[in-house]
Amino acid sequence: MDHGLSVSSWALAVLQALLYAALSPLLVGWIRKVKARLQNRRGAPMLQPYRDLYKLLGKEARVAHTASPLFLAAPYVVFVATWLAAATVPVVLLDQPASSIADIIVLVGLLALARFFLALAGMDVGTAFGGMGSSREMLISALAEPAMLMAVFTLAVSAHTTNVASVIDYQLSVGLALRPSLLFAFGGLALVAIAETGRIPVDNPATHLELTMIHEAMILEYSGRYLALMEWAAQIKLALYGVLIANIFFPWGVAQSFAPPALGLAAVAILLKLALLGAALAVAETVLAKMRLFRAPAFLQLALLLALIGLLSHVILESGT
């Protein structure tokens, strides 16, 4: 890659990261809209999450007396770590520098860092709700992380790399093939994504005052711009998982070259894929009920099992001698 191209591809990488921040509220708005239509409501306009963020950014931030400096630093750490993790997943262009310096294990690590600070912030003020939310979040993530890594390893052993861009490149080069390992890895990763982004069978994103909430319980003490950053980070995380699943398992349309028509096609393709995934999530959230918290381990065990069977079926059925 010559120097001129590398500068412009860095520019595109930065643009891609900005795209995450700019479009993730739209994805949330779309999911809420589809869900509202499925429940026979008209629902808020799709741009409502932007208005919420704008309103929160303009409001005065109140902080509890018992809060330590960590409480104020946490939203920034969470936002930056999540955003950085998102920047490593290619949206429209495959061959970009940000994804070549970080592989999928770094991505899991960055998300774990964000989660660690989120849980600390939940416990910092010392309210009962925050502590409960943090302990639940840690319960879920301790079980979700092995499942996610196992699904990632399943992909990695087929593609012989843990780099997201190379995995997508491999998927594109294989073309249409029915592979059992991919099917199971998809199932496992989808379940992990649902658990990690706090969607319905595990956590209810629409609730603010319920004893069973997880994510909302941790950020209950935040207000103003801190709350805006936390909400925004959660939306970016949802978009990250959406793009990850869409581009790894349905990689068609991702631009492999730095040409405007290919990039345009890729942008349309990823928007379409995210719209479909979002609609599927909304349907799933409409037909499913939230599980009891103590059934969440069984849910995540299923995710781990799917990923494990994916890995085993790769070894048994796909490699051959």
Added chain:
Amino acid sequence: MSILELPLLQQLVLVLAAVVLFSSFVLLAQSRLVSTIHAFAWQGALVAAVPAVAAAAGDLPHLYFSALVTLLIKALLIPWMLHRLVRHLELERHIESLRLPALVNMVAVVLVIFSYWLVLPMVQQGLTFTRNIVAISLAVVLIGLLMMVSRRQAVAQVLGFMSMENGLFLAAVSATRGMPLVVELGVAFDVLVAMVLFGVFFFQIRESIDSLDVDRLNRLTESDR
């Protein structure tokens, strides 16, 4: 030979075999009796789909017949009989508390790895494209056995036994391009007879110990101690 060099239909056979393996895990984890029967019916349908697709992929028309027989007996007839039995025994709402579900699952995963290791030298001899399925079918047999060990409820144990038979059928199809028709009909008939006998046994067990919890059989003594 890697999976990517195979035609799409043969890839579909391998995918179906992997889904059969998954259905074994599903069967192992069900706590409601009725949903266990449903899971078994799905496994039967999947096992029947393997020879059907293999017939289409490998141009082996006699496999269509064994697929049809399997579908009729294992996906429809036996689940229907079990359903009727469960209704007669008034166990429709029965929920069995599984013992150590996570541990049982992990043991099942170990069994899959073990059967892969066991079959490895045989696979290296090279048969048809279905040879890799032999390990899967052995794993299905072993998981059925594990289900018989880990469950207390007699009906669930019978389902484990039947799922072992599913694994054996899968092994026969994948290792040998299908059995002769006489053998196949004989096995199918055997399974049916076994099912009828099990039904009689269920009633006998319940009459003598007033429950289908097999653990209670350990506590039978001739006189009160």
